[in-house]
Amino acid sequence: xxxxxHLVDGTYELFRHFYAVPPASDADGREVGAVIGxxxxxxxxxxxxxxHIGVATDHVIESFRNDLWPGYKTGEGIDPALxxxxxxxxxxxxxxxxxxxxxxxxxxxxxxxxxARLAAADRGVExxxxxxxxxxxxQCVVGDRVVQFDRRQRELRDEAGVQAKxxxxxxxxxxxxxxxGDSADGFPGIKGWGAKSASTVLxxxxxxxxxxxxxxxxxxxxxxxxxxxxxxxADRECAYLFRRLAILRTEAPLFTRVDALRWCGPHPEFQSLxxxxxxxxxxxxxxxxxx
Numbered sequence: 389x390x391x392x393x394h395l396v397d398g399t400y401e402l403f404r405h406f407y408a409v410p411p412a413s414d415a416d417g418r419e420v421g422a423v424i425g426x427x428x429x430x431x432x433x434x435x436x437x438x439x440h441i442g443v444a445t446d447h448v449i450e451s452f453r454n455d456l457w458p459g460y461k462t463g464e465g466i467d468p469a470l471x472x473x474x475x476x477x478x479x480x481x482x483x484x485x486x487x488x489x490x491x492x493x494x495x496x497x498x499x500x501x502x503x504a505r506l507a508a509a510d511r512g513v514e515x516x517x518x519x520x521x522x523x524x525x526x527q528c529v530v531g532d533r534v535v536q537f538d539r540r541q542r543e544l545r546d547e548a549g550v551q552a553k554x555x556x557x558x559x560x561x562x563x564x565x566x567x568x569g570d571s572a573d574g575f576p577g578i579k580g581w582g583a584k585s586a587s588t589v590l591x592x593x594x595x596x597x598x599x600x601x602x603x604x605x606x607x608x609x610x611x612x613x614x615x616x617x618x619x620x621x622a623d624r625e626c627a628y629l630f631r632r633l634a635i636l637r638t639e640a641p642l643f644t645r646v647d648a649l650r651w652c653g654p655h656p657e658f659q660s661l662x663x664x665x666x667x668x669x670x671x672x673x674x675x676x677x678x679x
Contacts, residue, residue, distance in 0.1 A: 444499030555587025
């Protein structure tokens with residue numbers, strides 16, 4: 389059977405379930421509703437036929453990028469009831485037998501990018517699914533072999549899909565984000581540049597340094613080209629910095645063999661952990677899938 393690898397953004401899933409499922413308390417009175425939701429969602433993937441799964445999480449919110457840009461996202465403002473579920477989720481995933489990568493100096497998105505590179509390097513892998521809607525992960529898409537999958541919207545995006553959505557190829561996504569900005573990550577982009585103008589220019593020039601400094605030399609027609617060019621030239625160093633923030637790191641040594649991601653069933657401790665979560669049915673579901 390063709391080998392498919394599913395890489396899950398654990399941080400995104402935890403946020404998504406925190407705001408989508410009813411609250412629930414474990415045996416110690418701690419909020420665990422989102423943890424239960426994510427575990428059930430992963431079991432759902434396994435039930436749908438997934439065999440090799442890895443989950444990346446933000447073990448800490450801050451990363452090396454906070455040293456590069458003072459406005460980069462932090463853990464400030466995260467609901468304590470949500471923040472308190474990050475570590476328990478990692479422990480529960482391990483007990484459930486799922487490969488989990490808690491990221492510290494790097495971010496969960498860097499973990500997914502690294503895992504995608506490692507999985508795609510294995511010739512036995514037919515397809516890699518990056519299960520996250522985050523815009524920056526579109527840079528990891530390769531043809532129709534490494535694709536991005538938004539599980540909530542049931543939207544799959546291959547290279548043609550990235551180009552259709554953003555107007556540029558995956559390799560230009562960091563440049564596009566540098567110009568447009570990324571409010572989720574806390575950097576503003578370059579004044580005056582919008583999604584349409586960035587797409588039009590980068591579709592022709594691909595990367596920031598290839599954009600001519602003289603707008604009369606642009607081989608594209610963009611409304612307000614003189615103004616856009618002046619804005620870029622005034623803030624070109626910021627644009628390069630924002631691109632550096634947007635480029636995902638792919639060197640994290642998460643695994644050496646894709647087979648390490650094969651789900652072989654829950655560990656025995658998952659039974660007691662499920663009971664403490666107040667969700668013993670998770671153990672029953674995991675056992676049923678394993679058999």
